Amino acid sequence: MEKAARKAGGKLRRDFGEIEHLQVSRKGPSDFVSKADQIAERTLWDELKVARPGWGFLMEEGGEIPGEDGMPRFVIDPLDGTSNFLHGIPHFAISIAAQEPTLDGKGWGEVTAAVVYQPITDETFWAEKSRGAWLHDGRLRVSSRSRMSDALVATGMPYQGHGNFAEWTRIYGALGPQVAGIRRFGAASLDLAWVAAGRYDGFWESDLAPWDTAAGCLLVREAGGFVTDFRGRSQPVCDTQVLAANDGLHSKLHKELAAALK
Template sequence: MQLSGVIRVMERAARKAGARLRRDFGEVEHLQVSRKGPADFVSKADQRSERILYDELLAARPDWGFVLEEAGVIEGDPGKPRWIIDPLDGTSNFLHGIPHFAISIAAQEPKLDGSGWGDVFAGVVYQPITDETFWAEKTRGSWLQDARLRVSSRQSLSDSLIATGIPYQGHGSFSEWSKIFAAVGPQVAGIRRFGAASLDLAWLAQGRYDGFWESGLSDWDTAAGCLLVREAGGFVSDYRGRSLPIHSDQVVAGNDVIHSRLHKLVAGALKA
């Protein structure tokens, strides 16, 4: 598959920032770490990665805006797209020496009427340790390097492996998650929590996972991942079944059958 200009820009930026993350991961015990909130950490690695991504993408598209996890919103030309960036998804894994984290970059187009933001049209999720580049472009499919991705074809929840995120100190609702877990757990082959939502969604697009649910995320966690799943033939919605360009507050995803069945379990658990 011939890479478009925007995907080439995103991949080049991700690889440059990923090389820095690999070096920092090898010296993680020496990193300066600060706390943004309860169990919410930011390291020099996050900040360096974000700066590299910002500089690379700004040089390539100087009139585009940014939504950055650490630096916030930087406005660009209102008629141009914007970047949505997580420079290190899985910071807690990274800081504990667990080699499961990613860089997530998405490009979102403005609505034609100027009323806000529309579809995400390109996304990259890059895993620096495994050197895997998951990418998707609107109407052009999802890919891992040059291999086309498709969501799994499993039809039964009892055969399905489901990914999620678990609430933790200061983040998420334990009550809500417990209700959903109690409904989903007995119906599926397994549930996994690996701690990086962008990779969960990339793995779902690849068929490693069959379904996913989580709430309380941010746009930079899921913007690229939502596109990856959809372009791999999957479905993404909130807990009420609505489909939006980016799902972060509530996410349910899977192939058509598993998404439908998982959504019914989630919605039913929250009504109970």
Template sequence: MGASDAVASLSRPFPPPPPAPSRKREGGSLKMVAHSGLITVMDRAARKAAPRLRRDFNEVQQLQVSRKGPADFVSMADRRAEETIYEELKKARPDWGFLMEEAGEIEGDPNKPRWIVDPLDGTSNFLHGLPHFAISIAVEEPRPGGGRGEITQGLIYQPLTDESFWAEKGRGAWLQDRRLRVSARRELPDALIATGIPFLGHGNFKQWSAIFAAIAPEVAGIRRFGAASLDLAWVAAGRFDAFWESDLKPWDVAAGMLLVREAGGFVSDFRGGDKAMERNEFFASNDGLHTKLHKLMANGLRGI
């Protein structure tokens, strides 16, 4: 497929969300395989915020034709979801700190973990009535001596499909009670890649264009869905074979990076190193494609 075909794929009509998987319910929450109590806490918090987000999403679809417009309404929906999640997590672990999209950093005991929360990843999709957004929650353990900690638990919940992707360090990645593995594809012509496109001064468009021009002619397709947390969850689930984007925040990627790694994939910066957070460059893929895609990426970046 040529680059023009890949560009066209970015602008095709938005696909319907996937059907929710079969699942068992106990007391209104999902019955999952053995995991720490933190996953239960995170899942409960996300599910408590979800009904209001679903109602708000239905409402915002009606506001598309209003004179006022839906932007202020969506901002309130984002804050309400964050407040609900904050209250649930705070109740479970009163001395933990927070890093959240809306409220920013809320200090806790420096010797305890902190929560990293994005209450509505995919806000622009939500704003335009596109059914592709998620709640992302991660746990960051402190490192001795300070500095950026280690992500040990992560959960990404899609309110409209009722899909709960979660991972714990050393325990694998899961979709509800089904173990996740990255895709087994090894050949570039079979690969479907996700990305995020720089916009309105966010990100390096020249860099993104160079990578796109290098990768697009070699792969089956490139998709831009607009929610980095779900892009990473879908790499972990084998729906996408790889993902790249820059200029993301910790709450966008913390849970998703753990999911990919626990599903057997790799996450690196654009140079192939382990400084994705530090460089704000995120490249995730399965083990069979990582080296091939990185080589294409490096060739593209060499020209800028």
């Protein structure tokens, strides 16, 4: 998974260098970014289908490609942070997760491996079920902060045609006065990786997709944190609603979110 991410990441890094020139063109960079996204996804698919024949895929661009019965699947976002990439902001990532089928074969269960790769900083966040979370060869642990007043929390904000502004505003109004700061950097996979690394103390967002969060959920859990929906329910992949934090803050954040949504 890391080998595939690094191969695709090298192409994204090269294409990112062209964005500055495309910003001033009449056509603009949107079509170019779409092609960069597709090329990165095809690179990941080519690499991973050779490494794990018979596995399925769930990809942001390519959709679901079933594998053989009873085999796991890769859940892939080839370019998380597309808007950042489009505007020449060096904050985006490749996210890959390996997900097992449920025992009855009718759905998808736990995530067993994860990679979030940031091509610009060359950081590889990775985790394996029951083996911990890592940044390169260094073990990751969520932060130890337990007071809301010390907490730096990340979020994803609604934007044109996406998300519930009223709901987000209620949550922000509840949390904002209590925490040390709230950040919105625009790449959920990296937000979750940074919670795992202790850079953020918590993260919330809604209306995401499995490829946005599958890898990040495992990273946080393997680093000692908790990931649930806004009501405190844990799932293998939290995407419609995701609340991630260390063990000292998760219950406090969950209480505020739940109250704000009543």
